[in-house]
Amino acid sequence: MLAEKYAQEVQAILAKYPPEQRRSAVMPLLYLAQRDKMHVDRGDMAEIAEILGISATEVASIVGFYSLYYDQPKGAYHIQVCTDLPCALRGAEQFLDELCSRLGIRPGETTADGLITVEPVMCLAACDKAPMFQVHSGQGLEYFENQTVENALSLIERLRTDAARRLGVKRRDGHD
Amino acid sequence: MTDNGLVLLRHRDIPDLDNIDVYRQHGGFKSIERAITSMKPEEVTELVKASGLRGRGGAGFPTGLKWSFIDNKSWPHYVVANADESEPGTFKDREIMEHNPYQFLEGVAICAYAVKAQDAYIYLRGEFWQQAAALDQHIAAMEAAGMLGDDLFGTDTTLHIRTHLGAGAYICGEETALLESMEGKLGQPRLRPPFPPSFGLYGKPTIVNNVETLTNVPMIVEKGAAWYRSMGTEKSPGPKVFSLSGRVNRPGNYELPLGTTFRELIYEHGGGILEGGQIKAIMAAGASSALIVANDEALDTPMDYESVPSVGGQLGSASVIIIDDTVSIPWLINKTIHFFRHESCGKCTPCREGNFWMAHLTERISSGEGSKEDVNLLFDVASQVRGKCLCALGEFAVEAVLSGIERFSEDFNGMAK
Numbered sequence A: 001m002l003a004e005k006y007a008q009e010v011q012a013i014l015a016k017y018p019p020e021q022r023r024s025a026v027m028p029l030l031y032l033a034q035r036d037k038m039h040v041d042r043g044d045m046a047e048i049a050e051i052l053g054i055s056a057t058e059v060a061s062i063v064g065f066y067s068l069y070y071d072q073p074k075g076a077y078h079i080q081v082c083t084d085l086p087c088a089l090r091g092a093e094q095f096l097d098e099l100c101s102r103l104g105i106r107p108g109e110t111t112a113d114g115l116i117t118v119e120p121v122m123c124l125a126a127c128d129k130a131p132m133f134q135v136h137s138g139q140g141l142e143y144f145e146n147q148t149v150e151n152a153l154s155l156i157e158r159l160r161t162d163a164a165r166r167l168g169v170k171r172r173d174g175h176d
Numbered sequence B: 001m002t003d004n005g006l007v008l009l010r011h012r013d014i015p016d017l018d019n020i021d022v023y024r025q026h027g028g029f030k031s032i033e034r035a036i037t038s039m040k041p042e043e044v045t046e047l048v049k050a051s052g053l054r055g056r057g058g059a060g061f062p063t064g065l066k067w068s069f070i071d072n073k074s075w076p077h078y079v080v081a082n083a084d085e086s087e088p089g090t091f092k093d094r095e096i097m098e099h100n101p102y103q104f105l106e107g108v109a110i111c112a113y114a115v116k117a118q119d120a121y122i123y124l125r126g127e128f129w130q131q132a133a134a135l136d137q138h139i140a141a142m143e144a145a146g147m148l149g150d151d152l153f154g155t156d157t158t159l160h161i162r163t164h165l166g167a168g169a170y171i172c173g174e175e176t177a178l179l180e181s182m183e184g185k186l187g188q189p190r191l192r193p194p195f196p197p198s199f200g201l202y203g204k205p206t207i208v209n210n211v212e213t214l215t216n217v218p219m220i221v222e223k224g225a226a227w228y229r230s231m232g233t234e235k236s237p238g239p240k241v242f243s244l245s246g247r248v249n250r251p252g253n254y255e256l257p258l259g260t261t262f263r264e265l266i267y268e269h270g271g272g273i274l275e276g277g278q279i280k281a282i283m284a285a286g287a288s289s290a291l292i293v294a295n296d297e298a299l300d301t302p303m304d305y306e307s308v309p310s311v312g313g314q315l316g317s318a319s320v321i322i323i324d325d326t327v328s329i330p331w332l333i334n335k336t337i338h339f340f341r342h343e344s345c346g347k348c349t350p351c352r353e354g355n356f357w358m359a360h361l362t363e364r365i366s367s368g369e370g371s372k373e374d375v376n377l378l379f380d381v382a383s384q385v386r387g388k389c390l391c392a393l394g395e396f397a398v399e400a401v402l403s404g405i406e407r408f409s410e411d412f413n414g415m416a417k
Helices: A007-014 A019-034 A042-050 A056-065 A092-103 A149-168 B020-025 B029-040 B042-051 B063-068 B092-099 B101-114 B129-144 B175-182 B211-222 B223-231 B262-269 B327-341 B349-366 B372-385 B391-406
Strands: A077-082 A116-123 A131-135 A140-144 B076-082 B117-124 B160-165 B207-208 B241-247 B252-257 B279-283 B317-322
Touching: A019 A042, A019 B160, A042 A056, A042 A131, A077 A092, A077 A149, A092 A116, A092 A149, A116 A149, A116 B262, A131 A149, A140 B129, A149 B391, B020 B101, B020 B129, B020 B252, B029 B101, B029 B211, B029 B317, B042 B063, B042 B211, B042 B223, B063 B207, B076 B101, B076 B175, B076 B211, B092 B101, B092 B211, B092 B241, B101 B117, B101 B129, B101 B160, B101 B211, B101 B349, B117 B129, B129 B160, B175 B207, B207 B211, B211 B223, B211 B241, B241 B262, B252 B262, B262 B279, B262 B317, B279 B327, B327 B349, B327 B391, B372 B391
Parallel strands: A077 A116, B076 B117, B076 B207, B117 B160, B241 B317
Antiparallel strands: A077 A131, A131 A140, B241 B252, B279 B317
C-alpha cells in the first residue's frame, strides 16, 4: 500500500497542489506506484482513486492515455529507442533492428529472462545525438546518446546484473 | 551582452552556470530583485511588450501582450512553464534546463511577479525525469537563498515554483491540453476561447509560456528593450535557439539572431550536408512542418516568423530538420503520419480517424505497393483533416503530406502502379 510504504512521498506530492485540487496528484502518484514493479495494478489504481477522491475508472483512464504508465508487467528495464524522423535520418531504425537481432527478440519484445524490453518510441528531444535511447525503469529514466550497438549491449549486460540483484533482494524499496 | 553574445545558451561561455553561486557571480537574480523592489508588475509587462519578445514555443505570439491579457477580476493567478518539448526535431528547452536552469527559473519568477501569480508550475514531459529532479534541487537552492518563498527582498511578494511531470503525450505541449493534464485529466485540448489568461489552470487566469521564451526575460529586465531589439529583425527581435537535425554534419542547438538565413545555419554552423550529399528539403518547424523545397531562394530566406511563410513553411519552434537526396518523401511522410497517429489524443474525429487511415495509405505507398489512387486518396483525406480540428495537431499532421505530394510529385511517380 502506497499510503503506508511511501507515506512521506505521498504527502510531499499532495502538498504541491492546492488542497481542493488533489486530483492533480494522480500522475505523480502513478509514478510512485510504478516505482517498485514497473507497472500499476488494479489495487494501486483503487488506492490512488481513494486518496484523491475520484473513481478507479478515472485513474485507469490516465494509465491508458499516457504512454509512460504500464498496466501489464514487462521487463524490469525498458530500452526505448527513438526511431522518429530526425533519429531515423541518422540510422536509428538500423540500430534498433540490429540491437534486437543481437538480443534474439523483435522490437517490442522482452528477453527470455524477463528483464529487458526493447521497443521503439516517439521523439525524445535528443535529435542531434542519434542513435539514442532511454532506459526506463521504476527508478526513473536515463538517456544514452550517440550509441553504437556494441556499447548498448554492454550496458544491457550491466542492467541485467543489476536487475537480477535487485529482484534477488526481493525489490525492497526500489532505491538501491 | 556576454562575451561572445550568447543570451540563452550562456552556459557555453560560463562553466558551471547550473551552480547557484556561479549564476549569482554572473549577475544572476539581479533582474528578479530589481523587478520586485523597484518595478510595478505592469511595468515589467510593459517592458517585455516593448522588447518585442515573441513566444518561442512555436506560435510566435507577443509575450508581453499575452501577459497583459491576464484577467484581474478572477483570482488566484497561475503561471505554467511549458517544458513538454516533444516536437520531433526540437531539443532546445532541454539544453536550457540542464545547463542554464537558473536563468529559466528567474524568468518564471519574473513572469509570475508581472502577472501577480504566487504559484508557478513547470510542466515537463515525462521523459525529462532527471531534469525535473535537478530543477527541484535548483528551486530548493533558490528558496534557501531567499529568491523564492515569502516576503521576497523585504516586500510582501510571495513566489513558489513547483515541477510537474507529464507521462509521454505529445498533445500536452498544446497549452490547454497541458492544463487539463496538470489538473489530473486526460491531456485533451479545450475549446477556445476562453483562452488561458482568463480561464486556465483550475479555471483561473493563467499564463502559459515556453521555457525558451521565459529564459529571455531576465536578460530583458537587466539590459532593456532597446538592447533586445538590437538583435534579430524589427518584427522578430532577439536571439533564437535553432535546433538543427537530420542529414547535416554538425547537428545541434545554435543560438543565432532571428532572421539568420537557412544557408548560414546549415552550411556555416551545421557544416553542410552529410557525406557531401545534396540538400532536398527543409522542415523548419519539426515534424509539423511543410516540406520547403531547398532551392537558392529558400536557402537565402531569413529564419523569422514573417519570412519563412514566403517559401511555404512556418518557423514554429525553429526545429530545422534537413532532408537530403538520399531520402524518399513517401518514406518521410510515412514516418510523420505514424507519429501523429500515435499522438492524436482522439478527441476530434478528423484527426483521430484521418491519421489512422492516412497511416494505412502512407505505409502502402512507402513500401512501393501503392497506386496512383492511393496517392490521390491520401491527398484528399489530408485536405479534409485541415481546418476541422480543435487544436493544431490535425493541421500539423497534414503539412508534410500535402506539401510532399504537391512539391515532390516525382517521388510518388516511381511507385505509383
